[in-house]
Amino acid sequence: MLTLRSLSVGYPGRRGRPSRRVLSGLDAVARSGDLTVLIGPNGTGKSTLLRTLAGLQPALEGDVLLDGSPVTAIDAAELARRVAVVLTERDLPALLTARELTGLGRHPHTGFTGRLTAADHAVVAWALDAAGAAHLAERPVTELSDGERQRVLTARALAQEPAAILLDEPTAFLDVPSRVALMGLLRRLARERSLVVVVSTHDLELALRIADRIWLVDPGGALRCGTPEELTLDGAISTSFDGDDLSFDAASGVFVLHGGGSGTALVTADGVRGPLLERALTREGWRPAAGPPADLTVTWTGDAYEAALNGTTHRFTTLAALTDWARRPGP
Numbered sequence: 001m002l003t004l005r006s007l008s009v010g011y012p013g014r015r016g017r018p019s020r021r022v023l024s025g026l027d028a029v030a031r032s033g034d035l036t037v038l039i040g041p042n043g044t045g046k047s048t049l050l051r052t053l054a055g056l057q058p059a060l061e062g063d064v065l066l067d068g069s070p071v072t073a074i075d076a077a078e079l080a081r082r083v084a085v086v087l088t089e090r091d092l093p094a095l096l097t098a099r100e101l102t103g104l105g106r107h108p109h110t111g112f113t114g115r116l117t118a119a120d121h122a123v124v125a126w127a128l129d130a131a132g133a134a135h136l137a138e139r140p141v142t143e144l145s146d147g148e149r150q151r152v153l154t155a156r157a158l159a160q161e162p163a164a165i166l167l168d169e170p171t172a173f174l175d176v177p178s179r180v181a182l183m184g185l186l187r188r189l190a191r192e193r194s195l196v197v198v199v200s201t202h203d204l205e206l207a208l209r210i211a212d213r214i215w216l217v218d219p220g221g222a223l224r225c226g227t228p229e230e231l232t233l234d235g236a237i238s239t240s241f242d243g244d245d246l247s248f249d250a251a252s253g254v255f256v257l258h259g260g261g262s263g264t265a266l267v268t269a270d271g272v273r274g275p276l277l278e279r280a281l282t283r284e285g286w287r288p289a290a291g292p293p294a295d296l297t298v299t300w301t302g303d304a305y306e307a308a309l310n311g312t313t314h315r316f317t318t319l320a321a322l323t324d325w326a327r328r329p330g331p
Contacts, residue, residue, distance in 0.1 A: 002030040002053065002164055002196045004223075007062035009045065009052040019060055022048045026062070026223045028215055030196050032163070035187040037207040038200040040217030041240060046200045047168055049217070053198065054085045054166050066164060080108035084157035086150075086167040092141045098152045099137040102128055105159030124159050130193075131155035132185060147178030154185065164196035165189075171201055179203055183210045204241065205254050208232065216240060262286045262326075263295030273300055280319060284326040296329070298322065 010021040022045035030036040040046050051057050053064055055071055064071045071079060084105070092101065105127065106120040116124070128134045133151040136144065144152060150170050157165045167186070171179040183199075187210055190197040198215075201207055207214065208228040216224040216231055218240045224231060231237050238248045246255045262285035267277045277298060278288045286296060297308045305316045309329055316322040 001032055001065075001067055002198065003063075003065040003068075004028040004053075005063045005065060007052070007064060008060040009048050009057075010060050011048075012058065012060065021060060023217065023221050023223070024061070028223055028225045030164075030198050030213070030215075032194045032196050033191050034197070034212040035183075035190045035210065036196070036198045036213045036215060037211035038198060038215045038217070039202075039204055039207050041219055042202075044217040044219065044221065046217055050166055050168050050198070050200055054083060055079060056085070077108060081160060082163045084160045084162040084165045086153050086157050086165065086170055092149070094140070094142050096141050097137065098133060098139050098141060098144065098148075098155075099124060099128065101141055101152055102133075102137075102155045102159050105156040108160060123161065124155075127155040127158035128152075130158055130189065132181075145178075146173040147175070147182070150174065150178070150182055151185070154182070154189075158189070158193075162195070164198070167197070167199040169200055169202065171203055171206075179206060180210075183207075187212070204237075208237070208253055257282045262329075264289040265296040265298060265326075266292060266294035267298050269298075269300035277305075277319070280323045281326055284323055286326060296326070 004026045007026040008021055008024040009026070010019060010023070013019040026049070038046050038050065048057070052059050066074065066082060071083070074082070103116055103120070103124050106116055106123060107114055110116060110120065125134070128137055131151045131154045133148065133155050136148055136152060141149065141152065154170070171182055174182065183206055186197050186199060189195060190212075211228055214226060214228050214231050216236055218224055218236065224236045232250045232253075238250070241248055241255070246257060249256045265278070265281045265286035266289040267274050267281070269277050277300070281296075281298065282288060295309065299306045303317070305319065305322045307314045307316065307322060307325070314325060316325065
């Protein structure tokens with residue numbers, strides 16, 4: 001378990017300059033077996049907090065406890081064995097294979113020579129397999145895609161056999177399937193290995209769907225903690241992320257565009273076509289209407305879209321043609 005107790009993070013004063021606090025008075029718990037996801041708007045101090053938890057910079061006040069012990073009281077070699085850190089690394093040693101890079105995670109456990117034993121090699125093989133990267137073992141790291149690289153870096157962290165893994169935006173350079181796969185992997189590893197896993201991300205919608213617990217740094221610098229559903233229900237998500245053009249829809253768990261000044265639109269269509277039509281019209285400045293009356297009505301007839309506006313009905317055979325017209329409706 002990783003515990004924050006009255007924690008303040010920031011940058012110590014130097015050469016007569018005062019210290020600069022980024023976040024203060026933080027209290028939170030990341031449990032073993034949970035995927036804890038750290039989210040918040042840009043510039044709120046997420047990376048500073050994560051670096052402090054990892055011991056890469058000192059806390060200004062308060063404590064970070066690992067299984068009840070302050071991390072500052074844990075010997076550096078022991079801390080290296082118990083806490084693994086995965087940063088957003090774009091430049092990796094060019095001459096290493098994925099297996100060799102993963103093997104670097106064993107060095108906190110090796111002796112003075114740093115030579116890996118048969119037992120160490122077995123752990124490396126297990127870590128690669130657990131991270132879904134066993135098939136990449138002999139590939140040079142320079143030949144790995146971004147998604148493959150993140151899996152190998154996760155394998156390196158697992159090779160440390162840590163109690164906690166801290167990851168700073170590991171999905172930053174990944175496509176959508178790779179982001180989902182990596183976050184799913186981290187949740188599975190947390191549960192199967194009873195690990196503390198804390199990961200920061202800007203992928204809010206994915207975080208709310210997959211995280212066991214959320215740490216939300218709000219614009220005021222407060223740390224809000226709870227399940228995704230709790231933070232959605234109490235309005236913390238909307239308060240932190242809603243803007244002039246987008247707002248968070250609690251029911252669907254996604255951000256939606258605000259309709260513009262074109263007017264209201266009532267859509268009649270079956271299945272998934274209805275919500276997709278509303279989304280397309282919202283993008284063109286129309287506000288969905290729950291029922292009549294509406295300025296614009298759009299009906300899917302089975303082979304075309306019929307749009308009625310100002311007493312005139314227009315027929316479109318494709319959704320693209322309808323949305324093009326809806327942007328500047330006319331005769």
